[in-house]
Amino acid sequence: MARSFLKETDFTRDEAAGVFELAKRYKSIRQAGPLDVICGEPWGLLFFKKSTRTRLSFEAGVYELGGHPLILNASDLQLSRGETVEDTAKIMGRFLKGIVIRAYEHSVVEDFAKYSGRTVINALTDFLHPCQSYTDIFTMMEYFGKGNPTLDAIKGRKFVFFGDTACNMGYSLALAGCMFGLNVTLCGPEGFEPKADLDALFEEAGIEKTYKFTSDPVAAAKDADVLYTDVWVSMGKEDEKAERIKLMSPYQVNENLFSVAKKDAIFMHCLPAHAGEEVSEGVLRSPRSIVFDEAENRLHVQKAIISTLVRSSE
Ligand code: CP
Ligand code: NVA
Numbered sequence: 298m299a300r301s302f303l304k305e306t307d308f309t310r311d312e313a314a315g316v317f318e319l320a321k322r323y324k325s326i327r328q329a330g331p332l333d334v335i336c337g338e339p340w341g342l343l344f345f346k347k348s349t350r351t352r353l354s355f356e357a358g359v360y361e362l363g364g365h366p367l368i369l370n371a372s373d374l375q376l377s378r379g380e381t382v383e384d385t386a387k388i389m390g391r392f393l394k395g396i397v398i399r400a401y402e403h404s405v406v407e408d409f410a411k412y413s414g415r416t417v418i419n420a421l422t423d424f425l426h427p428c429q430s431y432t433d434i435f436t437m438m439e440y441f442g443k444g445n446p447t448l449d450a451i452k453g454r455k456f457v458f459f460g461d462t463a464c465n466m467g468y469s470l471a472l473a474g475c476m477f478g479l480n481v482t483l484c485g486p487e488g489f490e491p492k493a494d495l496d497a498l499f500e501e502a503g504i505e506k507t508y509k510f511t512s513d514p515v516a517a518a519k520d521a522d523v524l525y526t527d528v529w530v531s532m533g534k535e536d537e538k539a540e541r542i543k544l545m546s547p548y549q550v551n552e553n554l555f556s557v558a559k560k561d562a563i564f565m566h567c568l569p570a571h572a573g574e575e576v577s578e579g580v581l582r583s584p585r586s587i588v589f590d591e592a593e594n595r596l597h598v599q600k601a602i603i604s605t606l607v608r609s610s611e
Pocket of ligand 2 (some may be wrong): 527528531567568
């Protein structure tokens with residue numbers, strides 16, 4: 298049976314450790330040229346939402362594994378004229394060997410996995426962004442391991458996510474952070490706490506829910522190793538922009554928050570960033586910001602995810 302990656306817990310911790318090991322190897326051998334992991338296979342990359350990093354990293358990654366990436370915008374397909382997700386998934390399954398999807402509702406990636414019979418990878422839904430959270434874990438492993446990425450290097454580190462803690466990145470980092478041993482705090486306005494749908498993922502996978510929520514940004518930033526944020530207005534939330542900016546402005550990651558964090562604390566962001574909103578221009582452009590290494594690692598980690606799924610399917 299084809300295996301899919303729709304949420305962080307679709308790999309066991311051991312399998313995930315293997316993904317990170319493989320990502321390290323792929324990063325080190327990239328210059329050697331394309332591999333033959335999915336040699337000649339057509340893979341569809343289907344987007345219902347905009348993307349820069351995800352689209353580029355999967356397009357390059359499928360190519361570098363020997364496959365052929367086909368970029369599909371949902372608005373160009375009969376889907377946009379009323380053909381169902383079920384029928385589209387069945388059709389795509391007849392032509393493609395794997396499908397990467399960015400969608401609004403999480404049920405869309407689940408339905409594609411159910412009806413296409415192919416490996417499906419979640420490239421972001423309103424609920425979760427697991428390719429990004431795995432990449433972020435790998436990037437921290439690499440940074441704190443001083444170039445030699447290990448899970449031990451991040452164990453117990455204080456990781457704080459500021460802003461819209463109920464968005465896909467807040468959820469994914471709470472789940473991945475607890476799964477891989479970080480000391481996770483989510484910090485945002487009251488009312489944006491994670492809901493029961495996140496707790497259900499912890500229960501289902503038997504992972505201890507160790508993250509904390511606070512609405513006090515200075516207390517959250519105290520002695521932190523990593524300060525992380527994401528946009529305040531996620532794709533699909535544009536109608537709430539004015540209200541969100543008002544509510545979230547106390548949670549901007551700036552020099553003030555870094556002044557109470559550990560001396561060598563780092564800044565991370567999945568990007569795209571809106572400097573002056575969720576992060577100050579100074580922090581985003583400072584030497585403590587590792588956002589571009591983080592973005593590059595999408596490629597290496599996703600190649601490792603594809604390889605691991607393909608090799609363990611059947
Ligand atoms: N971080 C991320 O997923 O970026 P894109 O929206 O550009 O793909
Ligand atoms: N929370 C953001 C992540 C973008 C990569 C969004 O969904 O728009």
